[in-house]
Amino acid sequence: MRLKTLFSSIVVSATLLSIPLHSHAWVSNVTDSTGNKNIGSATLNWVTGPWSSCDASSRSCGSSTGKQTRSVFCNAGNLNGSNATVSDNYCQSVSSSIGARPNDQKSCSRYWGACPPPPPPPSPPSPPSSSSSSGGGCSYSATVCGLYSNNLGRAPDAGGAAYWQSQINSGVSPAQLQQNFMAGVKGARDCNYTGNKAIQC
Incomplete structure (x- = not known):
């Protein structure tokens, strides 16, 4: 009768304290604080510690x-109010009442800030310009630039460059092109540069 009254008192106290009874289970042959294995001497429940940092x-x-980890152990709450850590086997034997052993680790992630955008791909190399071929800042083909640079010491004018480029495109040989070019030289500046050797000077 006294044992029944004591158990009723525990249940009432647990109810007042809002202790989830489904998370505990009565067990026997668990050594309590007196060192004796008394039948029904403890309730069992899983206890978890705080999660570690990621x-x-x-x-x-x-x-x-x-990952994050935490401690998980089986706790035996004795009738005299003391608690003791016991083997997980005790709690696992009553898992249908108190649930399976909680996980002691879980995956996690950390964010370290946005990454800068990748650099743009390198630009393809520029084709050599006609000016670099002729060496005189000429913006026409190397052949046309060479005609004017080598024979007159200057860059071509737009009209002359267009005419001689058409001659090149039509298939005139380099020797004939040179001859025709010199035959077309005129003007005081160009005549003086050629030493008045051109036909029309």
């Missing part, structure tokens, strides 16, 4: 993954 490795930017 161990994801640091990066200069972006995210990295890792």
